Amino acid sequence: EPEVTQTPSHQVTQMGQEVILRCVPISNHLYFYWYRQILGQKVEFLVSFYNNEISEKSEIFDDQFSVERPDGSNFTLKIRSTKLEDSAMYFCASAPQSGGMGGYTFGSGTRLTVV
Amino acid sequence: GESVGLHLPTLSVQEGDNSIINCAYSNSASDYFIWYKQESGKGPQFIIDIRSNMDKRQGQRVTVLLNKTVKHLSLQIAATQPGDSAVYFCAVFSGNTPLVFGKGTRLSVIA
Known part of the structure; x- marks a missing residue:
């Protein structure tokens, strides 16, 4: 069965550093999403x-966040200057x-830990 | 905007019993509803869905009930098994807006 693949599974980074989370969506899918889940809480959009552009974003997705589909298969989420939260x-x-x-269809997720 | 809640954060059931997990939503224009299962360390996994023009849908051991009058959704799992232990989320679509998740109920199955 087709699946969404995410890498890395776990990323530890220092506060203020940039991180890039990577995803390979299902090949014939056209719509892509990022959600996050703080430990013990609900999944947030x-x-x-x-079509190579953001169609909607939440209040969480501020200027520190960006997304990109650089090569037609990968879909990345970049956080420019990570915060503990x-x-x-x-x-x-x-x-x-x-x-x-x-x-x-969701991937298995990347656990981001900011220290 | 849409808010989605669940009535209970945890539910413990004996193996073999039926489980009922409830969800309330706020937007009467919501038209498509999904139950997801999330096992530890994994992403949400689709279980069953229902459109707003239906009030009941059955799958294998699972049934979803939709009451649009009171904006309530439930997931029933028959003959609950240890492998059903997970967090269950209801999620709601309203038109083409992105999926909105509820808070989740942790189901624990007691052997």
């Missing part, structure tokens, strides 16, 4: 991406269409 699980998801019939 960060950003959606379609950025520590969370970050999930990438993809979908064949918006409005979600069948929902999104």
